[in-house]
Amino acid sequence: MRLHEQRETRHPVYSFGQGCEGDPLMDADLLAESIQTFRDGGGRGTINCNTNVSRPEAVIRLAQAGMTSLRGKPEQRPRQSVPRLLSPHGLQF
Numbered sequence: 269m270r271l272h273e274q275r276e277t278r279h280p281v282y283s284f285g286q287g288c289e290g291d292p293l294m295d296a297d298l299l300a301e302s303i304q305t306f307r308d309g310g311g312r313g314t315i316n317c318n319t320n321v322s323r324p325e326a327v328i329r330l331a332q333a334g335m336t337s338l339r340g341k342p343e344q345r346p347r348q349s350v351p352r353l354l355s356p357h358g359l360q361f
Contacts, residue, residue, distance in 0.1 A: 280313035281337075293319050296326035300333040307334035 284292040284299060292299050303315055316337035317330060327338060 281316060282313060283316040283318065285318035291319050291322055292317050293321075293323040293326040293330075296323060296329060300326075300329045303330060303333040303335055 299317075306315075311334075314337050315335045316339065317327075317335055318339045319327070319341070321327065321340040327340075331338075
């Protein structure tokens with residue numbers, strides 16, 4: 269991330285979970301530690317996580333570590349868990 273940041277002149281974007289590597293929340297401890305280390309060292313830019321929101325508690329930890337963007341795909345979750353996770357008003361399948 270540091271090498272990429274040094275080459276960027278504006279606002280770099282780092283994104284985890286693009287498809288083939290699986291859901292980043294499955295290794296949230298390592299990702300949170302990495303994000304925290306990056307931010308503590310002055311790392312700038314958007315840190316994004318693409319996820320199926322399988323571990324909501326991990327999302328909170330990543331946000332606290334410095335993640336600034338999330339793309340959740342709850343349609344991949346069991347339908348009965350979506351309202352519990354997101355508490356949307358009027359969501360129906």
